[in-house]
Amino acid sequence: MEKALELKNITKHFGSLIANDHIGLTLYKGEILSLLGENGSGKTTLMNMISGIYYPDEGQIFVDGKEVEIKSPKDAFDLHIGMIHQHFKLVDVFTAAENIVLGLEGEKGKLDKKAVHAAVKEIADRYGFEIDPNKKIYDMSVSEKQTVEIVKVLYRGANILILDEPTAVLTPQETNKLFAVMRNMKQDGKAIIIITHKLHEVLDVSDRVVVLRKGKYIGDVETKNASQQSLTDMMVGRAVSLNIDRPHYENQRDTLLVEHLTVRDKEGVKKLDDVTFTARGGEILGIAGIAGSGQRELLESIAGLQHLEEGSKITYINPEGKHIDVNGMDPLDIINNNILLSFVPEDRFGMGLVGGMDITKNVMLRTYRRGASPVLDRKYPLDLSNKIVNDLEVMTPDVNKTPIRKLSGGNVQKVLVGREIECHPTVLMTAYAVRGLDINTSYTIYNLLTEQKMQGVAVIYVGEDLDVLLELCDRLLVLCGGKVSGIVDARKITKEEVGLMMTKVGGGA
Numbered sequence: 001m002e003k004a005l006e007l008k009n010i011t012k013h014f015g016s017l018i019a020n021d022h023i024g025l026t027l028y029k030g031e032i033l034s035l036l037g038e039n040g041s042g043k044t045t046l047m048n049m050i051s052g053i054y055y056p057d058e059g060q061i062f063v064d065g066k067e068v069e070i071k072s073p074k075d076a077f078d079l080h081i082g083m084i085h086q087h088f089k090l091v092d093v094f095t096a097a098e099n100i101v102l103g104l105e106g107e108k109g110k111l112d113k114k115a116v117h118a119a120v121k122e123i124a125d126r127y128g129f130e131i132d133p134n135k136k137i138y139d140m141s142v143s144e145k146q147t148v149e150i151v152k153v154l155y156r157g158a159n160i161l162i163l164d165e166p167t168a169v170l171t172p173q174e175t176n177k178l179f180a181v182m183r184n185m186k187q188d189g190k191a192i193i194i195i196t197h198k199l200h201e202v203l204d205v206s207d208r209v210v211v212l213r214k215g216k217y218i219g220d221v222e223t224k225n226a227s228q229q230s231l232t233d234m235m236v237g238r239a240v241s242l243n244i245d246r247p248h249y250e251n252q253r254d255t256l257l258v259e260h261l262t263v264r265d266k267e268g269v270k271k272l273d274d275v276t277f278t279a280r281g282g283e284i285l286g287i288a289g290i291a292g293s294g295q296r297e298l299l300e301s302i303a304g305l306q307h308l309e310e311g312s313k314i315t316y317i318n319p320e321g322k323h324i325d326v327n328g329m330d331p332l333d334i335i336n337n338n339i340l341l342s343f344v345p346e347d348r349f350g351m352g353l354v355g356g357m358d359i360t361k362n363v364m365l366r367t368y369r370r371g372a373s374p375v376l377d378r379k380y381p382l383d384l385s386n387k388i389v390n391d392l393e394v395m396t397p398d399v400n401k402t403p404i405r406k407l408s409g410g411n412v413q414k415v416l417v418g419r420e421i422e423c424h425p426t427v428l429m430t431a432y433a434v435r436g437l438d439i440n441t442s443y444t445i446y447n448l449l450t451e452q453k454m455q456g457v458a459v460i461y462v463g464e465d466l467d468v469l470l471e472l473c474d475r476l477l478v479l480c481g482g483k484v485s486g487i488v489d490a491r492k493i494t495k496e497e498v499g500l501m502m503t504k505v506g507g508g509a
Ligand SMILES: Nc1ncnc2c1ncn2[C@@H]1O[C@H](COP(=O)(O)OP(=O)(O)OP(=O)(O)O)[C@@H](O)[C@H]1O
Pocket: 014, 017, 019, 037, 038, 039, 040, 041, 042, 043, 044, 045, 046, 395, 396, 406, 407, 408, 409, 410, 411, 436, 438
């Protein structure tokens, strides 16, 4: 096979941290390579050096057998290398076609719109994309935006494509479509690197897997000779159990009553429709449903972030047994009423954390309101930050200098979950808590949630992986189009039954 790309001894430091330590890697034409490694193992850093975002401290890069220097994204483009980042870089008010040609105008002249559309259509047909060149970015779903990003690099002639966690934001159906496109690109001789933490995707789409651990190249393996277990062991460096413990907690108590909850979006469309359930302390209640079935609105309603329709009722029962009506409370009221509620929202930087601040400040953000004293005490948050960093093995140079936006995605999530747990909630809600997390860290999070349950906390877990929902949770509430299609015992139901309930109210059990 012909080499498309070869890396030799690539090394990159960030201060005293070695993010990439003399990494060598080969990518062949017509191959899909998975780059696998725990959070912070250096995957994105390595890819950023191929796409001209970072420049290596040491090492060589060869494209088509020739040594090259990649000093900017433009250099990468000129070498026919295109990277699709997890955070898209599109201009919202422009159409798909305008974004695709953005920056290509060259000699002042305008690009011929017809020709651009024809070229976009040709690419779409060849690889099996669905794309409307006239659609504006702000009208697009995440998956459509991703398509624009990919077509954009193909339009610029990319032969080497790098996709950094492209499936993290996709539904399983969209993921399958993307994989079909990737297979077509491979048939066409393109060389593709994909980063994903989902091992079943690695096994499904790639030909070969390269594993990194703590900045070092560990080895490569042909996908047909790999299993989820073997890849995990290679990634972590020791045998890891892929079973989730599900102990039973004896003294469950009702902690949160949700009755007739109805919520509409700005357009007046019902996002939640007469939802009723009880969350019990000492249990993990899983929320299952296809994406956008009302999961977000449900958690946000409980957290005081949604306007509830007439007739909706949310009641919190405190540890002393007092019923507190939560309706109409905003997040501050909730804190002031000593409702011990923690919320790990789905978008980490939107509501959860401030990217420009260090870990300690982010911890303070959440804890300072809790003490009776208004004095900002930095010692307590500092101790707490160190505890979170130690307990959850957060990779960071320090807790009070580095802004958290510089941490890898998984490490950011560990800080967020760790902080919420350290608030000692009685209700702990998490939305997609393991999105973007490596498998080992995901299991750490599952264990943490189970620990919370065994301390009597009512855990509400919104998840997308049915296998995990069925293994981790005690009961499952299945949502379909904003309605409850069933509340079932997770120990007794099958994956197929839940799948049916997700698509049809009253389907399945
Ligand atoms: N700009 C930066 N400044 C300082 N440290 C950084 C920077 N970028 C990355 N790092 C650090 O380098 C290490 C590798 O990070 P990288 O983002 O490459 O990991 P990753 O394998 O992509 O992780 P994830 O799976 O969580 O995305 C991490 O410890 C991270 O905190």
